[in-house]
Amino acid sequence: MSALPDAFRRLPLAHRGLHDLTQGRPENSRAGLTAAIAAGYGIEIDLQLSRDxxxxxxxxxxxGRLTAAKGPIRQRDAADLAQIPLLGGDEGIPDLPEILSLVGGRVPLLIELKDQHGQMGESCGTLEAATAAALTHYDGPVAVMSFNPHMVARMLTRAPDIPRGIVTCAYTAKDWPLLPEAIRTRLRDIPDYDATRACFVSHDIADLDRARLDALRSDGSTLLCWTVRSPQAEAEARKRADNITFEGYLPDFPA
Known part of the structure; x- marks a missing residue:
């Protein structure tokens, strides 16, 4: 099992970069990532798959939410997506190799692979393959994670030396109305942690008192949490979590 670098416990992680539309920094933008690096924070980003x-x-x-265009990102080629401006900024949608070059190992980079089929089932492996290929020669502190444990398992096969984690939550019917109850019940207990040889979980801040998390930490797992939006919420989260993913304020660096 690959160990999570210490920087992932030491530096607060800027959720989708240090985004702030009032400053021209959209989510997952070069500007937002550059600002996070300048401030000394780690970075969390998300990955979706293009048509090619x-x-x-x-x-x-x-x-539709983040650009003036409409329709699934999966129906556009990467070159086309690069020309679609992010709302609130002056840049198009970047690909992973460009962002890896921009970060250049200066801060820890936490990469979430988004479930591509909506039901947390078996993955075709295409996004995992593209992610692993981009990370082949990356030397900085980096880790990958997904809500979908099948995708985490594929990253174990594709890039066994990259630390892996599972994104987790309470899986309520309100928050996950399209996910069958049986799947929600199963995922709630994080049953795939050992099989994926994960070394961390990134859990919903609203559900940090779950006994399963305490058990994982007792066994050596790192517990990250999302998404922290105030110093008060951070103070509560740090009573249980090893580190935070934050947005909307600037956290201090732990002593």
Missing amino acids: NQAMVFHDYDL
Whole structure:
């Protein structure tokens, strides 16, 4: 099992970069990542797949919230996506190799692979392959994670030396209305942690008192949490979590 570098416990992680639309820094933008690096924070980013099977740094499945375009990101080629401006900024959607070059190992980079089929089932492996290929020669502190444990398992096969984690939460019916109850019940207990040879979980801040998390930490797992939006919430989260993913304020660096 690959160990999570210490920097992932030491430096707060800027959620989708240090984004701030009032400063011209959209989510998952070069500007937001550059600002996080300048401030000394770690970075969390998201990956979606383009039509030509490139790993694109973008959170949503649809372009509509974050750009003036409409429709699934999966129906556009990478070159086309690069020309679609992010709302609130002056840049297009970047791909993973470009972002790896921009970060250049200066701060820890936490990469979330978004589930591509909506049901947390078996993956075709295309996004995992693109991610692994981009990371082949990357030397900086980096880790990958996904809500979908099948994708984490594929990253174990594709890039066994890259630390892996599972994104987790309470899987309530309210938050996951399209996910069958049986799947929600199963994933809630994080049953795939050992099989994927994960070394961390990134868990919802609203559910940190779960006994399963205490057990994982007792066995040596690192517990990250998302998404922290105030110093008060951070103080509570740090009573249980080893580190935070944050947005909307600037956290101090732990002593």
